[in-house]
Amino acid sequence: MNGMAALTWTGAGLAMLIGYGLGSIPFGLLISLAAGLGDVRKIGSGNIGATNVLRTGKKWAAALTLLLDGGKGVAAVLIAGALFGPSGAMVAGLAAVFGHVLPVWLKFKGGKGVATYIGVLLGIYWPVGLLVIVTWLTMAFVLKYSSLSALTAAALAPAFMMAFGELTWAVFTLVLTIVIFITHHENIYRLWHGKEPRIGEKKH
Template sequence: MLPFYPVLAAIAAYLLGSLSFAVIVSRSLGLADPRSYGSGNPGATNVLRSGNKAAAIATLLLDAMKGAVPVLLVERFGAPYGLEEGTLALVGLAAFVGHLWPVFFGFKGGKGVATAAGALFALNPWLGLATLLSFVIIVAFFRYVSLASIVAAAFAPFYQLLVWGGGPVAIAITVMSLLLVWRHGANIKKLIAGTESRLGQKTSRPQGHS
């Protein structure tokens, strides 16, 4: 049974990652489905376009938690079941993949920035801080959340390899980074064309549901 524990842990992490909190939070507050306006992305940045900051913050925190919780649970309780570094990396990646392709929401998910950040902080808090700092610097100077996400994703595996070396965690982070950049393909085209929305830019607010 022991060899199946990492697989079971990964499945559980994927299912947790499949909870699209942008949609869940919006529905619970009577807001429009975030997939129906703005970028159509079920994530905190798009929820913010609804004008409800509390909903956006809740989405951000919950999406980050679903990336962190599986890693922290394996770290805390996995040793007796033979779950070590490889499983830590696997569940972090599985939660991230669940956010991108959620089984509960027709496999149409978000870009995974918050979930990846949560997984990074749980896997390596110092790496999480370094990546977050890169994100904040780009946002502060350029006001593009998408650009900051892409830059932070690109730097994360290099930070890991240069400071902490390779291994399962480095592989998981590299895969997450590549997927995250790929999911921002449309944003990259808009950035090149100069049509990408800046943080705080006024947009028409969607109508909520009664």
């Protein structure tokens, strides 16, 4: 996706609708309900992301949630990019993350956007998306903190983009990274005070 072209207001609006519409699909909730695990919003952190789904004890449900939440980020970027070019992909990617974090169907109470964020990165520049995944997995394996792994990977993502010479996407990625840090403000507080649960543990 090289060369940012001007995006019309109509194109921007449609790209935003595509991104938000896909991003707001609450896969974690739908999967937990379909699997008979109950309402995932009533356990752990109360959000609909894969980390909280994992607290049901069903790893397959968490893995499927992770895959689908990432997939909607990829789909949003690729569809909008095909229709409206790189600028459209950018709008759709940002909207997809916001859709996951603030889904209208759930009274704007969703997940923290990490999987969708990674999906967006895979869609706009897959080498960086893969580097972010490797960073997350490495940190999670070593430290066992999902939130710290996500924050570390997100913090490095703009630098990865710059290393590949993708300066425009680096700025865009930085904006998404700021969003991820904002959605994790409670996790940051708990990490600082040594109260953050490790992967698989219940939230205190």
